[in-house]
Amino acid sequence: MEPSVSSPIQLASEASVDVLYLQGSWRLDRASTIADAVAALPLRPDRACVLDGSRLQELDTAAGFLLFHHLDEAGYAAAAIGTRRMNEHHARLLRLVHERMRCAPVPAPLSSPNAVQRIGKATLRMLRDLAEHNGFVGQVALELAALLKRPGLFRPKETVSQFESATVDAIPIVVLVTFLIGVVFAYLLGVQAQRYGATIFVVDGVGLAVCRELSPILVAVIVAGRSGAAFTAQIGSMKVQEEIDAISTLGLSPIQVLVIPRLVALAIGLPMLVFVGDVAGVAGGLLISTAQLGISTTAFVSRLHATLDLSAVIIGLAKAPVFALFIAMIACRMGMSVPRDARSVGEHTTATVVQSVVWVIVLDAVFAVILQALDI
Amino acid sequence: MDTVLRVDSIVTRFGRNQVHDGVSFCVGRGEVVALIGGSGTGKSVLLKEAIGLLRPTAGRIELLGQDLAAADEAQMNDLRRRFGVLFQDGALFSSLSVAENIAVPFREHTRVPEPLIAPLVGFKLSLVGLTPDTGAKAPAQLSGGMRKRVALARALALEPELLFLDEPTSGLDPIGARAFDALIRALADSLGLTVFMVTHDLDTLWSIIDRTIALAGGKVIADGPVGAVAASDNPWLKDYFSARAAHGGRDGT
Numbered sequence: 001m002e003p004s005v006s007s008p009i010q011l012a013s014e015a016s017v018d019v020l021y022l023q024g025s026w027r028l029d030r031a032s033t034i035a036d037a038v039a040a041l042p043l044r045p046d047r048a049c050v051l052d053g054s055r056l057q058e059l060d061t062a063a064g065f066l067l068f069h070h071l072d073e074a075g076y077a078a079a080a081i082g083t084r085r086m087n088e089h090h091a092r093l094l095r096l097v098h099e100r101m102r103c104a105p106v107p108a109p110l111s112s113p114n115a116v117q118r119i120g121k122a123t124l125r126m127l128r129d130l131a132e133h134n135g136f137v138g139q140v141a142l143e144l145a146a147l148l149k150r151p152g153l154f155r156p157k158e159t160v161s162q163f164e165s166a167t168v169d170a171i172p173i174v175v176l177v178t179f180l181i182g183v184v185f186a187y188l189l190g191v192q193a194q195r196y197g198a199t200i201f202v203v204d205g206v207g208l209a210v211c212r213e214l215s216p217i218l219v220a221v222i223v224a225g226r227s228g229a230a231f232t233a234q235i236g237s238m239k240v241q242e243e244i245d246a247i248s249t250l251g252l253s254p255i256q257v258l259v260i261p262r263l264v265a266l267a268i269g270l271p272m273l274v275f276v277g278d279v280a281g282v283a284g285g286l287l288i289s290t291a292q293l294g295i296s297t298t299a300f301v302s303r304l305h306a307t308l309d310l311s312a313v314i315i316g317l318a319k320a321p322v323f324a325l326f327i328a329m330i331a332c333r334m335g336m337s338v339p340r341d342a343r344s345v346g347e348h349t350t351a352t353v354v355q356s357v358v359w360v361i362v363l364d365a366v367f368a369v370i371l372q373a374l375d376i
Numbered sequence: 377m378d379t380v381l382r383v384d385s386i387v388t389r390f391g392r393n394q395v396h397d398g399v400s401f402c403v404g405r406g407e408v409v410a411l412i413g414g415s416g417t418g419k420s421v422l423l424k425e426a427i428g429l430l431r432p433t434a435g436r437i438e439l440l441g442q443d444l445a446a447a448d449e450a451q452m453n454d455l456r457r458r459f460g461v462l463f464q465d466g467a468l469f470s471s472l473s474v475a476e477n478i479a480v481p482f483r484e485h486t487r488v489p490e491p492l493i494a495p496l497v498g499f500k501l502s503l504v505g506l507t508p509d510t511g512a513k514a515p516a517q518l519s520g521g522m523r524k525r526v527a528l529a530r531a532l533a534l535e536p537e538l539l540f541l542d543e544p545t546s547g548l549d550p551i552g553a554r555a556f557d558a559l560i561r562a563l564a565d566s567l568g569l570t571v572f573m574v575t576h577d578l579d580t581l582w583s584i585i586d587r588t589i590a591l592a593g594g595k596v597i598a599d600g601p602v603g604a605v606a607a608s609d610n611p612w613l614k615d616y617f618s619a620r621a622a623h624g625g626r627d628g629t
Binding site: 027028029031032035060061062065066069089092093096097100101339340341342343 | 492495516568
């Protein structure tokens with residue numbers, strides 16, 4: 001065999017042993033070259049083998065491991081591999097590698113679950129979620145009952161501060177969104193109505209749609225994204241920092257301290273925000289009606305007064321506390337069930353927003369069906 | 377002995393808060409060096425400056441012969457492959473399994489053939505004293521000590537010449553901490569590693585450290601073998617090293 005300087009390893013047969021000359025730089029950055037060269041050797045595991053270090057310049061553990069790994073797979077017994085003319089440092093390193101790799105079987109590759117397993121897992125998780133949620137609702141109900149017995153447990157300060165951040169601070173974005181929806185809705189309705197010369201009916205449409213459906217849904221979705229996410233993130237990071245445990249150890253109920261103030265704040269605040277949304281949405285409709293459809297402000301207001309049933313407004317406002325209850329309960333439970341690692345805070349926050357928004361829409365549909373059946 | 381890390385009259389200021397006021401020291405190849413100092417003396421800041429995450433206000437840091445202030449991004453990247461860092465809580469990527477965490481440097485920076493990555497990861501795990509079945513776990517399932525070992529395996533993946541450790545034994549129980557110390561010393565000896573660590577742990581200092589550098593008031597107040605540093609007259613160092621003696625006294629009664 002012709003000697004090649006570039007090859008990292010060379011085999012020479014001597015009387016009773018095969019000598020493997022390790023050559024040049026045996027480092028991780030040449031891993032693929034080394035692996036190829038080692039794999040190409042005509043090894044005979046029935047003979048003993050000696051690693052010769054006289055031509056070796058550098059050696060690291062990864063390269064040493066690649067060699068031993070291959071020799072091992074080729075069927076060499078550990079005792080059949082010797083070394084010679086190795087400098088002290090390289091010999092020590094090879095010894096370490098050889099010693100550690102013997103107790104190192106390949107870790108099992110992570111199995112990625114198939115479709116059936118995934119569906120099964122998701123189903124189980126959903127059932128567990130549902131059960132946990134029911135448990136949480138029960139806990140909160142018990143604490144609310146305790147609150148009725150001992151009103152002193154109520155935390156007005158915390159409630160007010162949650163009310164401020166969930167309601168008062170949300171007014172600008174609620175006004176902006178509902179106003180724009182009022183504008184868009186009135187505009188689209190106006191284009192249709194103008195064809196029949198029935199532009200005045202835009203007032204009926206805008207008033208009814210905004211107050212009964214659009215404002216409650218939009219406001220609930222905004223609050224779910226804004227306050228729901230905030231609740232989960234706040235409570236979740238408290239959970240991670242063991243603050244919840246600290247609250248319990250101080251003899252306080254985490255539900256009284258954290259959940260009920262948020263629940264009450266949202267249940268009071270959401271209807272108020274819906275009312276703000278009603279006004280802003282109608283104002284958006286008014287803007288388009290006067291500017292585009294030639295309806296005077298007086299005509300708009302008197303038509304609205306004549307056609308918009310008070311019941312439509314009340315229905316819209318009545319849905320709001322129900323939405324608020326669901327959002328707050330989902331958000332707080334998601335926060336409370338964060339395990340002790342930071343990544344799940346993010347996952348649970350996302351889950352809160354998704355679940356809250358879905359539930360708001362589902363509830364709205366349920367309301368529509370019930371009210372239809374009741375003929376309201 | 378050639379110098380691996382040279383810190384030369386470093387000054388660091390955050391706003392009006394002066395952290396370092398002319399810090400200078402060297403770390404030679406193969407040494408295991410500890411940086412000690414009270415809270416707020418800028419140990420961690422110095423560590424971050426040494427690995428190029430922060431820039432000192434003034435002064436010069438030379439890492440593996442390269443002036444950090446003069447290094448461009450490509451040179452920095454070459455440099456980063458030659459040192460490993462163990463962050464305080466391990467800083468494992470929580471969305472990846474343990475094995476995937478260790479495989480990241482191999483996949484990103486080397487051309488190790490794909491079928492060899494899994495065995496190599498298993499070997500790295502056993503090098504830091506973990507069983508290969510740890511590889512399938514998620515970082516969140518590990519205890520503090522195991523997390524640090526995994527992080528050490530990841531830091532050692534690219535065969536660094538220099539290892540930076542930020543409080544390697546904090547948060548470990550005494551037995552786990554001593555085992556981790558022994559592991560670091562054994563690896564440093566057999567791999568010929570240079571180790572630079574920030575620590576608070578007196579037991580670490582006495583057991584595995586070649587040289588101790590003490591930081592106080594923005595300056596190096598002591599630099600030498602731990603025995604010499606402990607014998608210093610500096611009041612803070614006296615307090616620091618007598619903390620253990622005081623414990624011993626109470627335990628004895």
